[in-house]
Amino acid sequence: MAVTTQEKEITSVRPVSRVDLGEILSRLGKFLVYLTLVIGVILFTAPWVWMVSASFQPLGDMFNWPPTWWPENFTIDNYHDFLEAAGLGRWFLNSAFIAISVVVLQLFFNSLAAYTFAKRRFPGRDAIFVFMLGTLMIPGVVFLIPNYLILQHIPFFGGNNLLGQGGHGWLDSYWGLILPASVSVWGIFFFRQYMKSIPDDLIDAARMDGASEFRIYWQVALPLSGPAIAFNAISTFTWNWNDFFWPLLVISSEKLKTVQLGLALYFVKNRTAWDDVMAGSVLATLPVLLIFLIFQRYFIRGIALTGMK
Amino acid sequence: MAILARTQQKPGKEPITFGDTFKQMRKQWSAYLSLSPWFILFSIFTLFSVSFSFYISFREWNILEPAKPFVGLENYIHLFKDEKFFQSLWNTILFTGFGVPLGMASGLLIALLLNTKVRGQGLFRTFYYIPVITPLVVSSVIWKWIYQGDYGLLNYYLLRLGIIKEKLLWLADPDLAMPALIIMGVWMGTGGIMVMYLAGLQSIPEELYDAAKVDGANGFQRMLFVTVPLLSPTTFYVLITSIIGSFQAFAHIYIMTNGGPLGRTTVVGYYIYQKGFRHFEMGYASAMAYILFALILIFTIIQMKYIKGDIQY
Numbered sequence: 001m002a003v004t005t006q007e008k009e010i011t012s013v014r015p016v017s018r019v020d021l022g023e024i025l026s027r028l029g030k031f032l033v034y035l036t037l038v039i040g041v042i043l044f045t046a047p048w049v050w051m052v053s054a055s056f057q058p059l060g061d062m063f064n065w066p067p068t069w070w071p072e073n074f075t076i077d078n079y080h081d082f083l084e085a086a087g088l089g090r091w092f093l094n095s096a097f098i099a100i101s102v103v104v105l106q107l108f109f110n111s112l113a114a115y116t117f118a119k120r121r122f123p124g125r126d127a128i129f130v131f132m133l134g135t136l137m138i139p140g141v142v143f144l145i146p147n148y149l150i151l152q153h154i155p156f157f158g159g160n161n162l163l164g165q166g167g168h169g170w171l172d173s174y175w176g177l178i179l180p181a182s183v184s185v186w187g188i189f190f191f192r193q194y195m196k197s198i199p200d201d202l203i204d205a206a207r208m209d210g211a212s213e214f215r216i217y218w219q220v221a222l223p224l225s226g227p228a229i230a231f232n233a234i235s236t237f238t239w240n241w242n243d244f245f246w247p248l249l250v251i252s253s254e255k256l257k258t259v260q261l262g263l264a265l266y267f268v269k270n271r272t273a274w275d276d277v278m279a280g281s282v283l284a285t286l287p288v289l290l291i292f293l294i295f296q297r298y299f300i301r302g303i304a305l306t307g308m309k
Numbered sequence: 310m311a312i313l314a315r316t317q318q319k320p321g322k323e324p325i326t327f328g329d330t331f332k333q334m335r336k337q338w339s340a341y342l343s344l345s346p347w348f349i350l351f352s353i354f355t356l357f358s359v360s361f362s363f364y365i366s367f368r369e370w371n372i373l374e375p376a377k378p379f380v381g382l383e384n385y386i387h388l389f390k391d392e393k394f395f396q397s398l399w400n401t402i403l404f405t406g407f408g409v410p411l412g413m414a415s416g417l418l419i420a421l422l423l424n425t426k427v428r429g430q431g432l433f434r435t436f437y438y439i440p441v442i443t444p445l446v447v448s449s450v451i452w453k454w455i456y457q458g459d460y461g462l463l464n465y466y467l468l469r470l471g472i473i474k475e476k477l478l479w480l481a482d483p484d485l486a487m488p489a490l491i492i493m494g495v496w497m498g499t500g501g502i503m504v505m506y507l508a509g510l511q512s513i514p515e516e517l518y519d520a521a522k523v524d525g526a527n528g529f530q531r532m533l534f535v536t537v538p539l540l541s542p543t544t545f546y547v548l549i550t551s552i553i554g555s556f557q558a559f560a561h562i563y564i565m566t567n568g569g570p571l572g573r574t575t576v577v578g579y580y581i582y583q584k585g586f587r588h589f590e591m592g593y594a595s596a597m598a599y600i601l602f603a604l605i606l607i608f609t610i611i612q613m614k615y616i617k618g619d620i621q622y
Contacts, residue, residue: 030425033422033425033427034427036418036422037419037422037423037427037433040415040419040437041433041436041437044436044437044439044440044496044499044500045436045439046462047440047448047451047452047455047462047496048439048440048443048451050451050454050455050462051447051450051451054454062460063459063460065460065465066465066469067460067462067465108346109346109347109350110347112343112346113343113344113346113347115343116340116343116344120337120340121337122333122334122337122340122341123330123333123334123337124334125340128344132351135351135355135356135359137605137606137609138355138359138602139553139556139557139598139601139602139605140556140557141556141557141577141578141581141598141601142358142359142362142595142598142599142601142602143354143355143358143359143362144581144582144585144598145362145365145581145585145591145594145595145598146357146358146359146361146362146365146595147354147358148586149361149365149372149591150353150354150357150358150361179350180350180354182350183346183347183350183351185351188347212339213339213340213343214339214343217343238442241444242442242444242445242446244444244445244446244560244563245559245560248563249586259444260444260445260446263446263447263450264446264449264560264563264564267446267450267564268564274454277450278450278454281446281447281450281451284444284446284447285443285444285447288442288443288444289439289442289443292438292439292442293435296435296438300434300438300504303501303504303505303508
């Protein structure tokens, strides 16, 4: 690089050497760009790499100073111990059941409402839509206490009578985790944005053929909304799999614990069992990580879409 | 096409009288039916919920006691004398006021760097995004270890680099706990912000840059006068969603610090949880939630007014 620059400076007039200076600067710039990005990646992935590495180390090795990044005494005992001590299998099933139920319900309810908002004309449509979006401004903490009390007083469930008295209602049940989450304003908004891009001609052609609105939704709009479906499904699954706060409030019995709740309470109870907790953390992350890596194309594109108006 | 779209509703005529509206509503009954699953849940868990919360906030509401007496504004008045509430508000402001701008700056920086047509953009993006999908509980476990005083990773590397002289107790030191949580928050939030900025950057037409180049603008000027203004809708969106997200912070505080030391990491959300579900003062906690709601509302309105004239599409 340096040699060629010198050669050119000798053989040619000034303007060329200026171009080369520019090139050096731009190469330097490129180098700095890569350097910053790589340092950033190291900082952002290090905590995560440490978790995986630590989960394969005996407890004693975790306390090494300097830290060992590559397990010296590789072991899978942590996983073994965690699985034995905690009810992980059951937690996994609970989390999977809850997350998948929420995904299925949300896909149906969100997309149906979104189709109605995007492609049908009826009195009050825009007013209802704007009102719906307006409620997004209410911070989540406002709902905590009332929703907890509402769940507690759902009639006829959990030993409650008609007036919702006497039992625990939907608290400490799958219902309480699934139903309040089964429709989402964000989801409807996102789906609607997507469905707006379906040409009206298509919908109208189907209407001319006498198809009912539900059929148009089911057979025309929905099949054309693949990416929106994928994004809604993945993000809803991730959100519900990772959720901790609501299960913490709602669930009290051992057999209904989700992965995150189980792991968190295990950690709070066994503050020194770092080895087992690291193994549990890896296991609790694995499903969402796999789903993200497989479907990340949809994920990234979907997030991009939500940011646009 | 426009005419076709309206064949069902008589072209161009919007219903004017109540009778017309009513006829339309009857004709389109199935539209209301399709909205009903959402509307039923929305009515219970959002509309009723918000009003119910307001109702509770005027009562002394202990879930264990059958009597829930009306106390008027007592909860609200009590709030203004509660030092812990003001501390939690201040903590929330610190957490948001430092965390959100830092996260946005790092997200924007990475997005700008990735947008310079680097090789392996997708791979970089994946790595930066992984913290976002990592469960909060798991992130809390990892960072609790990183911040450990005796064996923590952070202390080791800061000592090695000579930045600190002795081991610091990140989460137990009243002055360091909040910064520690903010750093962790930036780690968790940057990836999401980066992806949104990348989308915003990619929607800026290439011709604008070419035109600026022709006009003799250098790289820095192009960024200042083309990129930044055109990104303002994205910035606005990112800002609002980040602030909302930041106000919801809970899980890592629950797992890592329990609101301590000396209440220095008790944010409003955590204080509401403590009051409502630990001390069973649900009326008081609801009043707190409403004050928070009001503050966010005021803040959003100011922001909208202030930024409205600034956004260029």
